[in-house]
Amino acid sequence: MNDVEDGTAHYSIAFPRRWWYPACPSRRLGHRPVCVTLMNTPLALFRDAAGAARAVIDRCPHRNVPLSRGRVTDDGCIECAYHGWRFDGTGRCNGVPGLSEGSGASSSTRDLPSHHTREQDGFVWIWGEQGSVPDREPLAIPTPEGSGANSGEVVFEYDLACTLHAALENALDVPHTAYLHRGIFRGGEAREITAERRDLQDAIEVEYRGEPVGLGRIRGRQNSGLVFEHWDRFFMPSTAQVEYRVPGWFHIINTILHLPLSEFSTRAWFKVRYSSRVPAALLRPIVWARGLQILRQDARMLAMQTDTIRRFGGERYTSTELDVIGNAVWRMLRQAERAEAVTPEGSRARAEETPDPGAAQRVRFRI
Numbered sequence: 001m002n003d004v005e006d007g008t009a010h011y012s013i014a015f016p017r018r019w020w021y022p023a024c025p026s027r028r029l030g031h032r033p034v035c036v037t038l039m040n041t042p043l044a045l046f047r048d049a050a051g052a053a054r055a056v057i058d059r060c061p062h063r064n065v066p067l068s069r070g071r072v073t074d075d076g077c078i079e080c081a082y083h084g085w086r087f088d089g090t091g092r093c094n095g096v097p098g099l100s101e102g103s104g105a106s107s108s109t110r111d112l113p114s115h116h117t118r119e120q121d122g123f124v125w126i127w128g129e130q131g132s133v134p135d136r137e138p139l140a141i142p143t144p145e146g147s148g149a150n151s152g153e154v155v156f157e158y159d160l161a162c163t164l165h166a167a168l169e170n171a172l173d174v175p176h177t178a179y180l181h182r183g184i185f186r187g188g189e190a191r192e193i194t195a196e197r198r199d200l201q202d203a204i205e206v207e208y209r210g211e212p213v214g215l216g217r218i219r220g221r222q223n224s225g226l227v228f229e230h231w232d233r234f235f236m237p238s239t240a241q242v243e244y245r246v247p248g249w250f251h252i253i254n255t256i257l258h259l260p261l262s263e264f265s266t267r268a269w270f271k272v273r274y275s276s277r278v279p280a281a282l283l284r285p286i287v288w289a290r291g292l293q294i295l296r297q298d299a300r301m302l303a304m305q306t307d308t309i310r311r312f313g314g315e316r317y318t319s320t321e322l323d324v325i326g327n328a329v330w331r332m333l334r335q336a337e338r339a340e341a342v343t344p345e346g347s348r349a350r351a352e353e354t355p356d357p358g359a360a361q362r363v364r365f366r367i
């Protein structure tokens with residue numbers, strides 16, 4: 001019997017809309033429109049005459065042709081490829097070729113829904129709710145201390161075949177790094193470390209203490225006293241952040257921006273910023289190679305997870321206190337979605353009866 005037949009079907013899918021989502025790197029949005037799907041809705045992104053990013057629904061109200069297949073006019077409007085209707089950055093239709101003045105020409109029925117946008121840290125951000133005015137700014141991406149030849153940045157982009165929640169949990173899950181990524185990232189002799197979770201406003205932070213400095217199977221001597229400072233963070237609605245620091249030696253912040261394309265498809269940008277005593281030119285190929293290896297292993301595992309969930313018609317989880325953050329992330333996403341819903345019953349999420357072992361706040365484990 002699968003989860004649908006026994007009535008327990010559940011998916012950790014929540015789409016809170018009154019938040020900022022990353023749409024694409026700024027450099028990808030040039031003179032041509034770009035289509036980006038946000039929570040099942042295709043949007044056409046383009047730059048207006050001032051160069052500002054704009055986002056409108058990617059469907060011409062006339063005959064349903066995608067506006068992203070059209071062009072941007074010299075005065076910064078998006079023009080449909082079929083009959084040439086034109087729309088400004090707010091979605092207002094300001095031109096219908098061939099339609100004479102006065103013949104009922106101006107009509108708001110031809111206008112398009114639009115989304116507010118921002119451009120920050122090399123990314124175009126979209127406010128998730130059509131037409132509404134943002135009440136906050138996108139999350140700022142931090143930079144490690146140090147600069148110049150000893151600091152650098154690598155950005156990976158990857159489409160993951162999984163829910164937003166699964167992608168976030170994976171990015172912030174420490175135990176799998178010692179198993180799935182053993183030899184690349186962790187996997188030396190196990191040591192006991194402590195994780196302490198702090199629930200913050202629209203965010204969660206977990207601080208890990210006591211992990212000896214090392215890479216892959218190579219670990220510092222037990223008594224060298226050199227340990228990583230390590231924080232994992234979740235920021236509503238779709239950012240994960242992993243920070244490691246060895247004061248005076250090394251500092252890396254991996255900020256992972258997620259764009260929920262649809263229920264089981266999530267685009268992720270891994271923006272890895274680092275500084276160290278080693279020149280960035282030497283470190284960069286290592287970050288690239290190891291990053292890609294790790295990413296492929298994660299993507300493969302997440303795709304298998306999704307495939308199984310779909311074959312069984314639902315998810316089931318059994319957590320221990322090592323699952324420090326995943327349940328809390330889900331709860332925040334679901335609560336945010338429900339807070340926005342007109343009727344709480346309208347939410348797709350089913351109440352989660354199981355307790356959250358990760359809520360213990362302070363956990364010791366061997367890694």
Ligand code: FES
Pocket residue numbers: 060061062063064065080081082083084085
């Ligand atoms: S379909 Fe877009 S102008 Fe006709």
Ligand SMILES: [Fe+2]
Pocket residue numbers: 170176177181294298
């Ligand atoms: Fe991983």
